[in-house]
Amino acid sequence: MSTVSKHLMQIQSMIHDAAIRSHRDPQSITLVAVSKRQPIESILEAYDAGQRHFGENYAQELRDKALALSHLKDICWHFIGNLQRNKVKYVAPTAAVMECIDSVRIAQEFSARARQAQRTVDVFLQVNVGEEEQKSGCAKTDAPAIARQIRQLPGIRLTGLMTIPPFHLEANETRLYFSALRELRDSMGGQNELPHLSMGMSHDFQEAIAEGATMVRVGTAIFGDRPPKPEE
């Protein structure tokens, strides 16, 4: 068995146990394998082990990988990075879920590009719950108004919220940010309006599940350390 598939099984069983501990249905949680900067071979290993949702952070890398793996019809790409407007054209035709919409402007561009590609793409609103200055994501207080405007746009469908808590926190500390995102969601119409909460990474996905995550984004714990950043 490959290392990747062994890690996948371990993570899946940890997801299962965390769900049971929180009295949740394990099926309601999707593992997004974050494959950014990992080679195609690693993605194929995971795919062969049954993994279907993959997360990418760089627009051109997503485009290239989606093209290389276009024969795998049931693969679901999640875009989970900062996206400049001029790179939306690489993501809108390929992503199943765009998790990082944080302004009406980027949503409008995404909407236009998705329509050009004759697609309707699920999008999440990224919220900067930690209110960190350099972090992308909209402010909590702006989220309801931005969500209302996104809902007017064709070609995209707002189905969830996403957050990245401040880095270098212990898992028990990030939990506060996860509960803040859930409370925000509940104040914005609840699960009926926004069924998805994307939160939790390798070191804190179990805490995120306890707070209601429906998508956890796990990279290192599946694929190991990432190769260094490519030149932008």
Ligand SMILES: *Cc1c(COP(=O)(O)O)cnc(C)c1O
């Ligand atoms: C890289 C990344 C992850 C995965 O992080 P790991 O610590 O490797 O699990 C999850 N979410 C986002 C937005 C990322 O950029």
